[in-house]
Amino acid sequence: MFSKPLFIHLIKSNAKVFSIIAGALTLLIGIIMSVFTPDTMKEIAQTSMDAPINPLGDISTLVAFTANQYFGNFALIFAMIYSIIIGNKLIAEQVDKGSMAYHLSTPITRTQYTLTSLIYVVSSLLALFILIFGAGVGVAELVQPGELPIDTFFMLTAGSFLLHLAISSITFFASCLFNRSSYSLALGAGLTVFFFAANMLSGMSDSLEVLKYTTIITLFDSEAIIQGGDYGAQLFILVGLSIVLYLVGVVVFKRKDLPL
């Protein structure tokens, strides 16, 4: 069910996109962990006290700042871009360009191709978040030992990973469903961008709060993770959604006609 030479090929051919995203996110978490020491946080808190709205959200602690700004913003956007690019590239783009004919004219089943691609997406996302966790903890311990609650940071990283697992399952499913890159992107990227916009708008005013039920991003409840609330069930939904969409994608691709 798994093809090792194909997996190696996927690592090589997507190395550029992966290293750009992983490099940027590792650098950013490093900067956050080294710059936002307790002293800086106090200063920022004081200067923004007078402002009517605090654009940075809850920044009382390092881990709250990380949850709001890093996992709620930078990591969210970058990892979304990664899922959109990779999801489309692995299946729909290969069919659209015709190079899927090359892959399938080797002794490999379609299911082997999609499962190996799926394993690549999941493991590359996992590698991305392991890198983030490692870099975050490493830099924090080096610059301001003891300031970062590692178990909370771990749960934030894990939760964010599960959210992006679900997003990648959407782009992957769209990629399996359509034979054209443009359609695959319209569904995969379109839905992802909608989730992002709905998440942003729902936080802006009370009248738009209802939008939070239309986006899967709110299922990763960082506030609950920090304050020790209930967040397990929501993450479980994300996992369930991922499994269903990934498997349906594989089955759809196995059964459809390919215009190659």
Next chain:
Amino acid sequence: MTAINIEHLTKDYGNNKGIFDVSFQIEEGEVVGFLGPNGAGKTTTIRHLLGFSKPQSGTSAILQMDCWNEAKEIQQHLGYLPAEMAFPENMTGTQLIEHTAKMRGLNDRKRAQELIHMFNLDPSAPIKRMSKGMKQKVGIVCAFMHNPKILILDEPTTGLDPLMQSVFVQLIHEEKEKGKSILMSSHLFEEIEGTCDRIAMIKQGRIISVMNAEEFKNAEKTSFNITFQNHEDFQSFQQEHFQISQIQKGSLQLVIEIEDGQLNSLIGALAARNVTSIREVKYSLEDNFMNFYKGEH
């Protein structure tokens, strides 16, 4: 044993597009040409053989394995050269050939090296930078490198220069001698004429004719192009009982079609007249092809 067996294969895309009740067989060791104009259904048929499309009705099988359900097993014995070669991006030719070998679990690179040498190919360049002909050569290496029993070649000489085309024809002859079964699609007559045992013609999704190579090579009729010195002879010759297929008054030329038995009477008729030149017109597949397609293109 039958190498490729297509029975009543139908796939209707609507608007009269698709293939309808296509049936033909390729025996082991046979080279079959698959001829038809653009959009006639050649690629659609090949799509089914490779398991990319599911038949609406009918079956296609390679080495008695179903093309839709057992595509992976079939690929062990199959070499495929698509019409439009699209390779995965960002690889050099060498990397691609190496990757193909690994995907096939192939340890022996001897055949690949032979082919690279045969086609005078330098695969070290990135595929993106390669010309159409070079890409085609890389495709040929990938399709032939594992010594497959069956070869499906979709317009194989596209992009190759005349020299390389003749190398390719030589390769087909070699493979044929090794007992390979080959299906070769084309819209070019020369590509098929010299190499194939049989020719299947497809038009608007239906097989219209399957004929043996002998049938069109040793056609019973021979055509001659005759030029006369003067108008009188030109005119009087037309009174003789020969089947004239073309007349060009200006140049005093005409083309006649005769059976071999009429040859003596032709020589007799010509002996009494002043003839400038007489040439045999090679009866080619092209004429046959044109007969089928006339007015419907």
